[in-house]
Amino acid sequence: MRTSCDSSEPLLAFNVIRDITERVKALDVAFDGAGLVTNGYLLDMEKITLLNDLRINSIQITLDGPRAVHDERRVLASGQPTFRRILANVDALMDSTYQGTCAIRVNVDKHNTAGFLELRASLLERFKGKRISVYAGHVDTSACGPYDRGCELDLSDWTDFTVDAYRRGSFVPPGGFYPTGNLDSICVASTHQSFVVGPEGELYKCWGDVGNAETVIGNIHEEEPVTNPELRAQYCTGTDPYSDSECRECPR
Secondary structure (H helix, E strand, O other): OOEEOOOOOHHHHHHHHHHHHHHHHHOOOOOOOEEEEEOOOOOOHHHHOOOOOOOEEEEEEEEOOOHHHHHHHEEOOOOOEOHHHHHHHHHHHHOOOOOOEEEEEEEEOOOOHHHHHHHHHHHHHHOOOOOEEEEEEEOOOOOOOOOOOOOOOOHHHHHHHHHHHHHHHOOOOOOOOOOOOOOOOOOHHHOOOOOEEOOOOEEEOOHHHOOOHHHOOEEOOOOOOEOOHHHHHHHHHOOOHHHOHHHHOOOO
């Protein structure tokens, strides 16, 4: 698996983030804050100094494994590595006046599980005493994209990985080990008032649908943004586990 820095990286359009935030702050609405998911490469001091004013109170920064693995997979268009620059930016973030929290997500698949615990330990030591956490992210290759479909850990492999990581490194995965009966999904697709906005203002109900014209439910530039309420409703109701025969057989 070899990928370049993601073209959907939000910090490529930091001016848009600033503009949207200022417009929201000017409205008579409750705005408690926002989260930022970034690869971290462009998170320089100029942007860091503005995070508090933009009310970005949580940041997730992604890595693709230890330095050697990450720099093989996540490179610039020129082929240059990115790991050292990302960690330097995290150093700057943690040493700044930023008041929010930072989570480092280490993307884990079949090819890089061995290096996770050592990387996690080194990062926690590096940022000891800071508002930072490090966790393993389960790589999902089911969505459309230029990914190696054979690299994803299936449920059994993921279970083995997390149990072993707990035994050897006291790592507890986000949400714990056991499945929960949470039917109040926080997924954007099944949440009525949640949307994903595309580059042309088009609206989607799922992150994985961006770019697929058949899944557009509207556009923010329209007087009535939601132009396909039927499709919107299908996303909100079509994920009901009680409508799936396999889910109904589950004793939990």
